[in-house]
Amino acid sequence: MKSIFWRGILIAVFFILALVLFLPSTPVAKKLPMFWAGRIPKMVMGLDLQGGMHLVLDVDRQKAVENYTQRIADSIDSMLKEKGISYVGVRRSAVASVEVTYEGAEAEGAIIDAVGKEFPVFSGPSMAAGRLAFTLNKAESDRVMDLATTQALETIRNRIDKFGVSEPLIQRQGESEIVVQLPGLRDPERAISLIGKTALLEFRLLDEGGNPQEALEKGAPFGSEILFQQKTDPATGRQSKVPYLVKSEVLLTGDLLSDARVAFDSQFNEPYVSLTFNSAGARTFERITEANTGKRLAIILDGNVHSAPVVREKISGGRAQISGGFTHDEAADLAIILRAGALPAPVKIIQNVVIGPTLGKDSIRAGVKASVLGGVLVLLFMVAYYRLSGAIADLAMALNLMMLLGAMAWLNSTLTMPGIAGIVLTIGMGVDSNVLIFERIKEELKAGRTARSAVNAGYDRAWWTIIDSHVTTLITAAVLFQFGSGPIKGFAVSLSLGILINLFTTLVGTKLVFDIQSDKFGLQKLSI
Numbered sequence: 231m232k233s234i235f236w237r238g239i240l241i242a243v244f245f246i247l248a249l250v251l252f253l254p255s256t257p258v259a260k261k262l263p264m265f266w267a268g269r270i271p272k273m274v275m276g277l278d279l280q281g282g283m284h285l286v287l288d289v290d291r292q293k294a295v296e297n298y299t300q301r302i303a304d305s306i307d308s309m310l311k312e313k314g315i316s317y318v319g320v321r322r323s324a325v326a327s328v329e330v331t332y333e334g335a336e337a338e339g340a341i342i343d344a345v346g347k348e349f350p351v352f353s354g355p356s357m358a359a360g361r362l363a364f365t366l367n368k369a370e371s372d373r374v375m376d377l378a379t380t381q382a383l384e385t386i387r388n389r390i391d392k393f394g395v396s397e398p399l400i401q402r403q404g405e406s407e408i409v410v411q412l413p414g415l416r417d418p419e420r421a422i423s424l425i426g427k428t429a430l431l432e433f434r435l436l437d438e439g440g441n442p443q444e445a446l447e448k449g450a451p452f453g454s455e456i457l458f459q460q461k462t463d464p465a466t467g468r469q470s471k472v473p474y475l476v477k478s479e480v481l482l483t484g485d486l487l488s489d490a491r492v493a494f495d496s497q498f499n500e501p502y503v504s505l506t507f508n509s510a511g512a513r514t515f516e517r518i519t520e521a522n523t524g525k526r527l528a529i530i531l532d533g534n535v536h537s538a539p540v541v542r543e544k545i546s547g548g549r550a551q552i553s554g555g556f557t558h559d560e561a562a563d564l565a566i567i568l569r570a571g572a573l574p575a576p577v578k579i580i581q582n583v584v585i586g587p588t589l590g591k592d593s594i595r596a597g598v599k600a601s602v603l604g605g606v607l608v609l610l611f612m613v614a615y616y617r618l619s620g621a622i623a624d625l626a627m628a629l630n631l632m633m634l635l636g637a638m639a640w641l642n643s644t645l646t647m648p649g650i651a652g653i654v655l656t657i658g659m660g661v662d663s664n665v666l667i668f669e670r671i672k673e674e675l676k677a678g679r680t681a682r683s684a685v686n687a688g689y690d691r692a693w694w695t696i697i698d699s700h701v702t703t704l705i706t707a708a709v710l711f712q713f714g715s716g717p718i719k720g721f722a723v724s725l726s727l728g729i730l731i732n733l734f735t736t737l738v739g740t741k742l743v744f745d746i747q748s749d750k751f752g753l754q755k756l757s758i
Contacts, residue, residue, distance in 0.1 A: 234749060237742045244734075245629060248636025255639045273639040275413060276646030276720055277399070277585060282413040283421060286581035287386070289406045294378030294575035295326050295371055302349060303328045304480070309348055315340045318360075319452070326366040328352075333360060376405075381574045383408050386425055388570035393424055408577070413644070418584055420563065428532050428576050429567040431484030433518065433550075435477045436526040436538055442473040453478050457528070459535040474535045476528050481518050483572075486511025488548075490568035492561045495553070501561040502553040503568065512548025520544040531564075601654050605631075608661050616668050618757035622743045623664035630660050630728070630735040637727045648721035656728025659703065663736040667692045668758055681756045682748045689741055696736065700729050 254262060255273040277284065300322045307320040310330075316337045323329040330341055342355060345364055352364040366374075379402060386408060387400045399411035415421055437454040450456050455478055458471040488508040492501050507515055518527070519541050528538040529552055536552050556564070609627070612620035634653060638645065671688030679687060704726060711722035 248633040251636040271642040284583040285410040287577040291375035429572040433482040437475040507548035646720035649724040652724030
């Protein structure tokens, strides 16, 4: 009797808990108290049910190699200066090569030795008159390209997490592609801008000794380049470009930022992005401003000059700002991007599909209709074939379904069409388990056992068969979850939870009802 009591309490607690967890995910949530509906996790509809955006991005891995090679070229330039080795210039040539120009045979040997020792990522140099070309070896080039895709994936994930889209799917596809699914997204253009912006922040000095217009006509002098500042007339909306002659040397980059947030100008109440550097960045920024007082320092984002203020004095504390006629949303998105970090290489959107909510409603309607129809047919079959025992199995299936939905809500799972299929399959497996038990009980009754001993023997004999079938299915679901994409993972989650809950409702729930019939009502004959 004590066993029956505690099993009954356990099932009642699980049922009530499932109900408490599931109701906030239903339309009834509007009528629930805020302390209940507001604090309980909710089941999230997947892209196929509530609509949203599906993007496929392609990472420009060659550009990642170019950027990496350019950084090495800058390091070689600094290294040769430190070692006092005579050379004329260092520049990146082609995608993965660094070219060093020099004068004299003595310098040639010193350059080869120094670069070979400090930068083993290069294969042996090719030589021409007064010129050495060092090319990245294939292993290093492949490593940089693979790392570029991985870093882009993590950066995009960080940006989307800060953007606030619930349950996004972000995963790698092939060598250079990234798949992004954003369920329930209402502002696709803003999301595309947020995801696709490289956000390479640089601080460089203006080349104030040259003329930008002259450089446009004749080309920029060695060590400088032409960049533009895009301006928009607030009255007409007309855009214009202002050329700047900027030195190629990058003094400071955005990877030393510790924070970026929106602030407002006290004079005009216009939003700008306030930057805070980490300790290393603060020291570097202080040193740069001290050494270049009176000069103009360009703040460049993705090749666009946002501003080029004059450095009036040494700036301590590691703070700077980016202004440029932003709206609040533009400033907020830029702050998000800078906090999440720059992409290691540009990304190109090669597929952009917006799924409307109408398709989601149609999918939900069809899925619910199929689930209800299948469930009703199963319930009717069980009652018609197994009578009262079939009704007990139906009760267990209803309990199974409620506990499954409650568990999915508690885990904040994403419900997809394949997930609904997993729920339907779980109902089928619950029926299958009860059929195995009932057939075993019928065999025991035919052998002359009493109702009570037949039930006990039926459960005992079917136990391992049920466990075996559920464990093998659970292993399959685990493999699908590990290697599947978003919708397949939804199927695996609902199936895995359903299997575990089904074991409980089948082996504990239905057995409890039979035990109550035997102990409370002295059951002599089974309706089976």
